[in-house]
Amino acid sequence: MEKSFLGEFEQMVLLAILQLEQSAYGHRISAELEERAGRRVSRGALYSSLDRLERKGYLRWEIAPATSERGGQPKRRFEVTAEGLQVLRVSHQAWLSMKAGLEDLLSRQRP
């Protein structure tokens, strides 16, 4: 099934939203990605990914009221759907089984 594939960046985005819990706004998501994963991301790329994930049904969003520091514009608060969580689990499982036995290699510090 086409839907079950998640790109690496898409996984990161979903994880970032889960980390942020109730405050997963666009602006915070990019900050989270940068803080935790050291990933700088252009807003255009981020919004494209968010749209794509939404179309696939892994995300949903709701509108939060506007505030003054946003120039009177509303916010979108994102939430990972059950489907999204499921696909993340599948990916995670796949990842775990792929890396089994490679722990040493993967955790070794570079000289």
Add this chain to the structure above:
Amino acid sequence: MTDVPRPDPPRFWACLLRIILPDGVVSHTIMGDLHEEYGDRVVQGGLPGARSWYRRESIGIGARAARRWAMRSDEWERRTFSGQPNVKRQGDSMFSNWLRDVWYAWRSLMRSPGYTAIIVLTLALGIGANAVVFTVVKSVLLDPLPFRDAHELVQIMSRAPGANVPDEFGVSDEFYVQYKEAPGLVSLGLYGVSGGIVRDDNGAERLRMAEVTPDYFETLGAQPILGRLPTAEESALDTAQVVVISSGLWARRFGSDPTVVGRSVEVADRQRTIVGVMGEDFRHPERETAVWFTRIVDFDGSNVGEFSQQLIARVRPGMDEEVLLGQLKTLADRLPELYASAPRYVAFLTEGQYTPVVHPLKEFIVGELQQPLWILLGTVGFVLLIVCANVANLFMVRAEGRRRELAVRAALGAGRRRLIQLHLSEALVLASLGGVLGAVLAIVGVPAMLRLAPESLPRIDEIQLDVLSLTFTAGISLLAAVAFGLLPAIKHSSRRMIDWLKDSSRGSSAGRERQLTRNSLVVVQSGLALVLLVGSGLLIRSFWALRSVDPGFDSQDILTFQLSLPVNAYPGAERVAGFHQQIAEGLRGLPGVESVGAVANVPLSAGMSGVGVEIERASSDGQPPIVYYTYVMPNYFETMGITVRQGRALERADQETRLGNAVISETMARTFWPNQNPIGERFRFAGDTTGWETVVGVVEDVRDVDLRTDPKPAAYLPFVGRNRDNNQIVRSPAFVVRAHNPETLVSAVRAQIGQLDGSLPIYAIQTMEQIVNESVVRLTFTMIALAVSAAMALILGSVGLYGVLSYVVSQRTHEIGLRLALGAGSTQVLKMVVAQGVRLAGLGLALGIAGAAVLTRLLQGLLYGTEPLDIRTFAGMSLVMLVVSLLASYLPARKASAVDPMSSMRME
């Protein structure tokens, strides 16, 4: 942190985002995110970093949005054809909808690059030509003159319909004094132009100069860019000792040295001090004016009625022209009373019905050019119309090819508006490409046109492509898009397309109607082309007529140049005459030189001066008749090839005698001594009591003003002769040298004169041939421009005809095959197709003849020796049009006659 004032993001980029992002709440949240983060970044990292971040993100988001439209247009196409109605989706703005269409049009055009290239090139030609001509029209006719409040400036001229003088002429000092009192004028300046020599350690140079009253600068609102203007005191001095120079002279001669102010140079035979430098755009009274010196009018009435000066004035704002004219007239009417002591002057004013004339300064400066330029703009406008008709035709051919696609779209619910929008988008893409290319053509074309334009074109230095010209280009591109895009769009709008689906057999009414539209376009094209052909034909005829006018002299193989002898170095008539003689003899010794003469001014250049004369043995009541006169050296007539009709030419002896011998023109002989022998008759300048001029010879008439002006009575007086006594001698004559290949003689002439006096500048070096060419340059310019336009029109028109017939033949291949199979000869088929082409061209001809009959009247002022309704030109050009149409029809016709009946039948 919320308490800290948060700046708004850069407005331009925010606006751009608002336009680019589709309308909807998601876009608002994105804008909001960016806004908030921008604020945070300003607080944390400062404004510049935040701005550049915002800019980067906007571009990134914009690029993604654009890519998405591109993808969606595919998606939209797929959806349309997969049976879903083409509905406007939620969240699509009008703009994005439209941009998608443009993108789609672009992609579909790129699929047929040949077609696109032809249309874009045709459009670029039409648009480029219009942009070039508009640029010239705008700069010359529409832009205000480069003076402060230029609309308030007027030129005050004179008119004396009752006297035998030119239509309009200048003024003299006493008018300036009178008009000073006119309440309708804010200020008034008097000026006169002349040529003079500037001399310093770097050598001597002949320059154009202006002698002006101090209020002249004030009137024009001109200030020097360096130094100051002469004061009234300085101007009042007997010998004006200070001058202002042009920035051109400053740069060329003084290397833009700021210390030039205060420097002393010899200007027009006197040491004078430079006190100021005028700005680059101050080009008045003449484009070449390099030196201004001032004088004040301390009027003693001694030189009334010279009429050699010009008046410029600044009118009080809101002043009515009629009222002003009334004021001036009242003031001028005082003159006869004030100068009752000068009866001839009074007679001239009263009997001549003297009246002042006021022209807005711009009209005065560009007046002559107004008509040819507007004609030119109209002409290229015609070309653009033809281009549009052509492109519309091509467009319709393409639309025919896409009927099925369009019909399916219509059937699936695409509305009329939607289909029109689709067509218009394509037109818009084409027109934009054409417009951009046209603008490039204009950038190249404007300098090219200026090279072709007459040197004397007023304001030529001000001509440049600017924002307005480019806006105009964009505007006509847009108009063109609507013009050629809308017609096919309407023809192919939904209802008709559905009809077409229902009834797709050939020869259906919708098909025939489309053919009618295309035929009409061809007819209109041919008509427009013929109008231009006739117009250029008339101008070409005029040009030839003018060139075959006998100017009275033989312009071939003559070199002419002027030099000017300063009073200091050459005082007295004897000295000057001796030197002239020396030059003539020196030049005659040069290899290849056949003969040498000299004259005050060569024909077709400065023109002779007019003077009232008295004829001995004739009644002298009323106004003295005007005779135009000039001074000549021996051998002038021989050198110029001016035939002596009666008596003899002026000889060396006439120079040395004090008996005032003169040679007159045939017209003068005919005017004053009709059917008599004029030899031995005498005349004198009115009021001159020193002696009579005796006619010793009659020469053929010479066209002195220009080729189209009939010769006036003319008298030729010797350089010296009686002038010996009063020292009135020609100091800056034009020498004429007859030699084979006169152009090659220039350096030898310079060397020869350099030997005699190395400090004399030689100027106005030209061949007589060049002078003749320049005298018809206004006509030549218009003619070439119109001929090029007409050629373009003819080519485009015939391509249009060819295209239509080719298409018709391709549509009728089946029918033609059937005819051939049923026994029609190939000649018959050929005739049939050609006949159709000729029918269309014939209709176009009729239309064109009617149009030309109306429009060629506008050319009247430029024509010579031909009428605007010249039958021969109309017939000849119609023939040209017909022959070209025949050719354009013949090619498709031959193709039709070569149809293989079998294969054409199998096609169905």
